[in-house]
Amino acid sequence: MLKLEVRPQPSKWMSLASPLLALALTVVLGLGLFVLLGKDPLRGLQMFFWEPIKSAYAWSELGIKATPLVLIALGLAVCFRSNVWNIGAEGQFIVGALAGGWVAMQATPETGRGIVVLILLAGVAGGAAWAALTALLRDRFNANEILVSLMLVYVADLLLGYLVYGPWKDPQGYNFPQTISFLASTKIPRLFEGWRVNIGVLIALGAVAGFWLLLFRTYAGFALQVGGLAPAAARYAGFSSRRALWTALLLSGGMAGLAGALEAAGPLGQLTPHVPAGYGFAAIIVAFVGRLHPVGIVFSAILMSMFYIGGELAQSRLGLPKSITGVFQGLLLFTLLACDTLIHYRLRLGKPSQA
Amino acid sequence: MTLRLELSGISKQYPAVKANDDIALRVEPGQIHAVLGENGAGKSTLMKIIYGAVQPDAGRIRWNGQELVIKSPAQARALGISMVYQHFSLFDTLSAAENVWLGLDKSLSLAEVKARIREVAASYGLDVDPERPVHSLSVGERQRVEIVRALLTKPQLLILDEPTSVLTPQAVERLFMILRQLSSEGCAILYISHKLDEIRALCHHCTVLRGGRVTGEVDPRTQSNAELSRLMIGAEPPQLRHAARAQGPLALELRSLSLAKASAFGTDLQDIALSLHAGEIVGVAGVSGNGQQELMAALSGEDPRAPAGSVRLFGADIARAGARRRRRLGLHFVPEERLGRGAVPTLSLAQNTLLTRTEAVKAGGLLSMAQVRRQAAELIQRFGVKAGGPDAAAKSLSGGNLQKFIVGREIAAQPKVLIIAQPTWGVDVGAAAQIRGELLKLREAGCALLVVSEELDELFEISDRLVVMAKGRLSPSLPVADATVERIGIWMSGLWDAPAPEAGQNKNTMKESAGAQA
Numbered sequence: 001m002l003k004l005e006v007r008p009q010p011s012k013w014m015s016l017a018s019p020l021l022a023l024a025l026t027v028v029l030g031l032g033l034f035v036l037l038g039k040d041p042l043r044g045l046q047m048f049f050w051e052p053i054k055s056a057y058a059w060s061e062l063g064i065k066a067t068p069l070v071l072i073a074l075g076l077a078v079c080f081r082s083n084v085w086n087i088g089a090e091g092q093f094i095v096g097a098l099a100g101g102w103v104a105m106q107a108t109p110e111t112g113r114g115i116v117v118l119i120l121l122a123g124v125a126g127g128a129a130w131a132a133l134t135a136l137l138r139d140r141f142n143a144n145e146i147l148v149s150l151m152l153v154y155v156a157d158l159l160l161g162y163l164v165y166g167p168w169k170d171p172q173g174y175n176f177p178q179t180i181s182f183l184a185s186t187k188i189p190r191l192f193e194g195w196r197v198n199i200g201v202l203i204a205l206g207a208v209a210g211f212w213l214l215l216f217r218t219y220a221g222f223a224l225q226v227g228g229l230a231p232a233a234a235r236y237a238g239f240s241s242r243r244a245l246w247t248a249l250l251l252s253g254g255m256a257g258l259a260g261a262l263e264a265a266g267p268l269g270q271l272t273p274h275v276p277a278g279y280g281f282a283a284i285i286v287a288f289v290g291r292l293h294p295v296g297i298v299f300s301a302i303l304m305s306m307f308y309i310g311g312e313l314a315q316s317r318l319g320l321p322k323s324i325t326g327v328f329q330g331l332l333l334f335t336l337l338a339c340d341t342l343i344h345y346r347l348r349l350g351k352p353s354q355a
Numbered sequence: 356m357t358l359r360l361e362l363s364g365i366s367k368q369y370p371a372v373k374a375n376d377d378i379a380l381r382v383e384p385g386q387i388h389a390v391l392g393e394n395g396a397g398k399s400t401l402m403k404i405i406y407g408a409v410q411p412d413a414g415r416i417r418w419n420g421q422e423l424v425i426k427s428p429a430q431a432r433a434l435g436i437s438m439v440y441q442h443f444s445l446f447d448t449l450s451a452a453e454n455v456w457l458g459l460d461k462s463l464s465l466a467e468v469k470a471r472i473r474e475v476a477a478s479y480g481l482d483v484d485p486e487r488p489v490h491s492l493s494v495g496e497r498q499r500v501e502i503v504r505a506l507l508t509k510p511q512l513l514i515l516d517e518p519t520s521v522l523t524p525q526a527v528e529r530l531f532m533i534l535r536q537l538s539s540e541g542c543a544i545l546y547i548s549h550k551l552d553e554i555r556a557l558c559h560h561c562t563v564l565r566g567g568r569v570t571g572e573v574d575p576r577t578q579s580n581a582e583l584s585r586l587m588i589g590a591e592p593p594q595l596r597h598a599a600r601a602q603g604p605l606a607l608e609l610r611s612l613s614l615a616k617a618s619a620f621g622t623d624l625q626d627i628a629l630s631l632h633a634g635e636i637v638g639v640a641g642v643s644g645n646g647q648q649e650l651m652a653a654l655s656g657e658d659p660r661a662p663a664g665s666v667r668l669f670g671a672d673i674a675r676a677g678a679r680r681r682r683r684l685g686l687h688f689v690p691e692e693r694l695g696r697g698a699v700p701t702l703s704l705a706q707n708t709l710l711t712r713t714e715a716v717k718a719g720g721l722l723s724m725a726q727v728r729r730q731a732a733e734l735i736q737r738f739g740v741k742a743g744g745p746d747a748a749a750k751s752l753s754g755g756n757l758q759k760f761i762v763g764r765e766i767a768a769q770p771k772v773l774i775i776a777q778p779t780w781g782v783d784v785g786a787a788a789q790i791r792g793e794l795l796k797l798r799e800a801g802c803a804l805l806v807v808s809e810e811l812d813e814l815f816e817i818s819d820r821l822v823v824m825a826k827g828r829l830s831p832s833l834p835v836a837d838a839t840v841e842r843i844g845i846w847m848s849g850l851w852d853a854p855a856p857e858a859g860q861n862k863n864t865m866k867e868s869a870g871a872q873a
Contacts (some may be wrong), residue, residue: 219720222709232696235657236688237710238678 004345012341019289022336029331037083048310050138060197064213064267065305068259070297072283074211075252077292082248083228088149089256090280091156092127096257097264099126101271112186119265120258127257128250135249139242164271179271188266200262212294256280285333357420359384359512359543365414374400376567387544389554389575391587392564393783398547402514406438406563409432435511438520439501445489452485469860473507479533492797493621496644514545519553524844531557551580563587588784589841603633606803607772612665614653622646622827629802638818639807640843646827647807654774655688656681685771689762705731707749712768738763755782762790766797776807791817825849
């Protein structure tokens with residue numbers, strides 16, 4: 001019989017091994033899933049784990065998906081480490097895209113490339129403002145930030161719908177619910193000719209370094225995390241819990257908004273009802289699989305992007321439903337939560353010891 | 356006569372330490388049997404083995420002559436063994452009565468349990484409100500719930516782990532009367548303590564543990580404190596020097612500090628006045644839950660709601676200042692909870708240094724991690740903290756070592772005013788002496804110290820003046836030379852306005868016994 005035994009100290013090694021073990025379990029379960037669906041399991045795995053990384057072009061596509069995930073997950077990592085449960089990054093992403101899109105729509109043929117900076121700043125401001133609603137309600141009325149931030153996702157979604165079906169609809173768009181295509185000057189500059197990957201990747205990598213510095217090398221980052229780990233110790237030290245709440249929410253909202261603006265003025269090039277692609281929710285998984293660590297988040301975002309691309313390929317080439325992507329993401333999160341048990345416990349074979 | 360409980364050859368190995376090594380223990384019915392030892396001597400492990408919470412690696416247990424294996428606390432309770440743990444095993448979100456109910460068999464209704472609690476609490480003079488949720492109770496009140504829970508089951512063997520640390524001297528006397536009564540009814544009592552006076556006053560027999568082994572079995576009534584102390588720690592603790600010192604300038608002043616409680620079950624502070632001078636130690640006595648926590652929070656800045664002007668530090672009004680500003684002005688604080696308040700459990704000692712020390716915070720809020728680690732390493736070395744190094748997590752340290760680290764962190768900051776709650780709670784005798792010595796050194800250096808403690812001996816040993824807290828009010832101060840245990844005990848009930856009792860012949864009891872203990 002298997003028995004769980006408390007470890008004397010949480011295992012450092014296991015906290016690194018747990019995501020790998022979870023990935024392995026996800027692969028095994030995925031194999032079973034493909035067999036049950038009557039598909040060739042090896043071809044299924046190939047779609048998810050080989051096709052997305054087999055060429056430089058594939059990596060460019062991977063980068064497009066991973067960039068928003070990294071940006072959003074970095075902000076969420078700060079939130080979660082501060083014990084602030086922002087579940088509404090998706091809504092902040094949408095409002096960031098709306099704000100960035102609005103700036104992009106103001107461009108005229110004479111506008112210079114500098115407008116890209118304004119678009120991104122507008123995105124940050126939009127996302128942060130949306131998150132500020134949650135912070136305000138939490139601070140002022142002690143409303144639960146999980147519920148408020150989550151419900152605001154749907155409000156943001158409706159706001160997007162209202163704008164693209166209404167005032168922002170392209171007059172020459174044959175009544176499709178979409179804005180005008182943004183002018184070329186507003187496009188996020190691409191890194192290489194012919195590939196879609198853009199400077200968002202560089203911004204994301206810079207943000208990784210910035211957040212690492214914030215979390216592990218600044219007093220402010222330390223204060224935030226103490227508030228999350230031990231509120232009484234934070235009070236004792238004199239770290240304000242209100243400041244932590246606002247900082248965490250504004251930061252993560254700003255990051256989600258930045259991702260939204262990059263998406264709107266990047267791969268999308270216009271606003272449609274399909275702006276929200278689930279990045280805001282997937283980033284929650286990315287943040288946890290990456291151990292709420294900026295470097296870990298890079299790896300988990302790449303993995304999650306592989307699932308996105310693999311899901312699309314499985315759809316077009318194997319005829320599997322689109323929801324397979326969500327199934328894989330969910331499998332990964334659940335196996336990770338299960339494997340994390342092994343950080344604090346170890347498995348013992350045999351009868352419960354009398355020791 | 357059949358022994359109530361007989362242990363032989365009991366051993367228990369933990370990953371890091373052998374907690375019990377070939378221990379024998381023989382308890383007769385009706386015997387009050389002391390188990391004496393420092394923290395870490397293996398007392399708690401032994402008691403958990405008797406209570407079925409931990410299984411020994413080797414050894415035999417006989418209960419009323421029958422050899423058996425005690426597999427679980429439930430079985431132990433069925434046999435008639437009750438235990439009051441030192442670290443409470445109560446659920447925070449449940450009420451006191453619900454917690455007691457959980458440990459009983461299910462034949463009683465909750466209403467009946469409440470009635471029984473009130474009955475037992477009244478007859479034993481233990482003040483417990485069964486309706487209150489445990490999270491709102493102070494440490495002392497939680498212990499009372501535990502004691503009532505144990506007494507409700509009418510045990511044949513009652514195990515008490517350091518039960519008196521939260522009681523007034525009068526309440527200790529009452530508890531002893533209860534224990535003697537239980538003993539005369541045939542209930543055996545295992546009394547775990549490191550308080551030598553209590554053991555000598557109460558117990559019939561004493562088994563001394565050191566480093567997991569039995570180092571002596573004596574009749575404590577025939578032993579002196581010094582003899583018991585030698586058996587317990589193998590050496591005599593260092594003598595403390597309390598040199599007379601002229602009172603320095605006024606450092607901290609409280610003027611009509613009144614503060615409504617922050618939580619429903621807190622205590623309102625009422626019209627508190629106190630002057631604390633440089634170079635003196637003022638001790639705050641009192642049973643926990645009488646407003647000490649609220650006063651500490653108002654002084655440390657964790658609760659900055661005090662009326663303007665009611666708290667002054669070197670003349671400056673700090674009543675509404677936050678904790679960081681007060682610290683910058685030279686006021687440091689050591690809270691009674693080490694894990695979760697004085698230190699973040701999962702963070703390293705180096706990171707925990709940053710909670711109150713900002714020397715390593717450079718321009719722009721950047722941290723010099725090398726300097727933080729160096730600082731922590733210095734504290735570990737200077738205060739003899741047993742730890743894996745600056746990177747060891749705070750929760751990996753024993754209570755005493757973490758306390759040394761936290762106290763050391765505040766002392767090394769060279770505070771002008773140090774407020775410290777329960778400086779030696781759960782700390783072994785050697786470490787306690789070291790901490791008290793450091794506090795006295797700080798006093799020599801001209802720091803003003805306010806020490807809140809439930810150990811009266813400690814307050815008598817290090818204080819210049821004593822004040823007593825009761826029901827949210829603070830007594831006038833009393834030079835320690837004029838104080839007696841009896842008088843402080845009466846003050847603990849809030850009766851300092853009453854005329855002082857004739858206490859001439861008892862006047863120096865505590866001083867003498869403290870001296871003998873040293």
